[in-house]
Amino acid sequence: MGIIEKIKEIEAEMARTQKNKATEYHLGQLKAKIAKLRTQLLEPPKGSSAGGDGFEVTKFGHGRVALIGFPSVGKSTMLTLLTGTHSEAASYEFTTLTCIPGIIHYNDTKIQLLDLPGIIEGASEGKGRGRQVIAVAKSSDIVLMVLDASKSEGHRQILTKELEAVGLRLNKRPPQIYFKKKKTGGISFNSTLTLTHVDEKLCYQILHEYKIHNAEILFREDATVDDLIDVIEGNRRYMKCIYVYNKIDVIGIDDVDRLARQPNSVVISCNLKLNLDRLLAKMWEEMGLVRVYTKPQGQQPDFSEPIVLSSDRGGCSVEDFCNHIHRNLLKDLKYVLVWGTSARHYPQHCGISHMLHDEDVVQVVKKKEREDGGRGRFKSHSNTPARISDREKKAPLKT
Numbered sequence: 477m478g479i480i481e482k483i484k485e486i487e488a489e490m491a492r493t494q495k496n497k498a499t500e501y502h503l504g505q506l507k508a509k510i511a512k513l514r515t516q517l518l519e520p521p522k523g524s525s526a527g528g529d530g531f532e533v534t535k536f537g538h539g540r541v542a543l544i545g546f547p548s549v550g551k552s553t554m555l556t557l558l559t560g561t562h563s564e565a566a567s568y569e570f571t572t573l574t575c576i577p578g579i580i581h582y583n584d585t586k587i588q589l590l591d592l593p594g595i596i597e598g599a600s601e602g603k604g605r606g607r608q609v610i611a612v613a614k615s616s617d618i619v620l621m622v623l624d625a626s627k628s629e630g631h632r633q634i635l636t637k638e639l640e641a642v643g644l645r646l647n648k649r650p651p652q653i654y655f656k657k658k659k660t661g662g663i664s665f666n667s668t669l670t671l672t673h674v675d676e677k678l679c680y681q682i683l684h685e686y687k688i689h690n691a692e693i694l695f696r697e698d699a700t701v702d703d704l705i706d707v708i709e710g711n712r713r714y715m716k717c718i719y720v721y722n723k724i725d726v727i728g729i730d731d732v733d734r735l736a737r738q739p740n741s742v743v744i745s746c747n748l749k750l751n752l753d754r755l756l757a758k759m760w761e762e763m764g765l766v767r768v769y770t771k772p773q774g775q776q777p778d779f780s781e782p783i784v785l786s787s788d789r790g791g792c793s794v795e796d797f798c799n800h801i802h803r804n805l806l807k808d809l810k811y812v813l814v815w816g817t818s819a820r821h822y823p824q825h826c827g828i829s830h831m832l833h834d835e836d837v838v839q840v841v842k843k844k845e846r847e848d849g850g851r852g853r854f855k856s857h858s859n860t861p862a863r864i865s866d867r868e869k870k871a872p873l874k875t
């Protein structure tokens with residue numbers, strides 16, 4: 477029996493089982509079984525190299541955004557409009573068959589937008605090209621879920637379910653559960669508050685299902701069984717998702733208003749080019765990119781090309797900023813001068829742990845000794861004069 481059939485069988489058993497206090501433990505165990513099988517399903521088959529058929533697109537720019545949606549919702553039309561890269565759009569389904577990349581130039585940064593084939597229900601189990609599409613979605617920084625405003629709202633749930641089945645968690649934060657496997661000592665179970673969904677016995681049973689007999693576990697919030705399984709599996713990807721309702725030109729104003737008021741949603745029309753600027757602004761906001769402009773000593777800042785940092789990818793401290801410029805810069809760094817919203821006063825002298833904000837200006841001040849190879853005459857600065865005069869006594873500089 478294949479993995480998919482096994483999952484189907486367990487799902488059928490769960491549907492048959494009544495939900496009550498007595499069956500709670502059994503249902504928990506079944507959930508863990510499904511999660512384990514789904515993880516197996518995601519592993520590439522033995523003996524084959526991962527990926528395979530050219531769906532991989534090289535990362536480019538400062539961030540990556542994937543367009544996910546049912547066929548014919550207007551993903552390709554959107555790519556062509558936003559990036560200028562042509563992607564075939566037509567009124568029949570499955571027009572796009574591979575991944576087509578385009579570049580959005582926005583706020584001095586370059587963002588890679590990926591047009592993907594439409595996915596359908598069952599994509600997570602490999603229907604259509606679902607598995608490859610979802611793999612690309614996982615490799616991006618945020619997902620734009622493109623929906624047809626004139627079609628059923630159930631589509632959003634179906635797509636979310638498909639993405640959840642492969643370990644993507646949209647607009648959620650990781651559960652507040654501390655979990656650590658141990659070599660000995662049995663299972664220690666603790667919680668900082670009263671739990672209503674999980675108790676010690678259920679937790680033991682699920683750990684048992686994973687053949688974990690020694691571990692430390694601490695609940696910091698009233699988490700559910702699914703949260704617990706996510707933490708044990710440890711391979712979940714937490715991503716931001718914007719729900720983009722396209723084709724608002726064919727629905728009434730009341731519906732547009734209702735859709736636009738839902739959380740994380742943007743309504744647009746590609747045909748009439750409506751609200752695309754709002755979509756870009758929202759996308760930019762959600763990506764949380766930080767632009768830092770450099771300023772050479774005694775000159776105006778260079779506002780032409782920022783250094784782009786991201787809190788998700790690498791971080792936005794002064795240390796990350798320096799590493800971004802040159803890997804040896806940190807060794808020579810004395811401090812940085814910062815202008816912008818992250819500074820308390822202008823300019824602020826900051827160390828490597830200072831967190832930078834978007835649109836900050838930074839001037840790097842290097843250690844003087846290195847700058848002139850330790851030969852030149854130092855200008856008095858901080859605690860160096862004593863050492864300089866020592867050295868000058870030994871070998872006075874000829875002027």
Ligand SMILES: Nc1nc2c(ncn2[C@@H]2O[C@H](COP(=O)(O)OP(=O)(O)OP(=O)(O)O)[C@@H](O)[C@H]2O)c(=O)[nH]1
Nearest residue numbers: 548549550551552553565566570571572594746747
């Ligand atoms: N009314 C209306 N039609 C649109 C809009 N945007 C796109 N369409 C139409 O929707 C159809 C499908 O567009 P595509 O861009 O090919 O859709 P897709 O999501 O890329 O489809 P697949 O590649 O098959 O997955 C085309 O006939 C477009 O002209 C819109 O804003 N309003």
Ligand SMILES: [Mg+2]
Nearest residue numbers: 551552571572
């Ligand atoms: Mg398309």
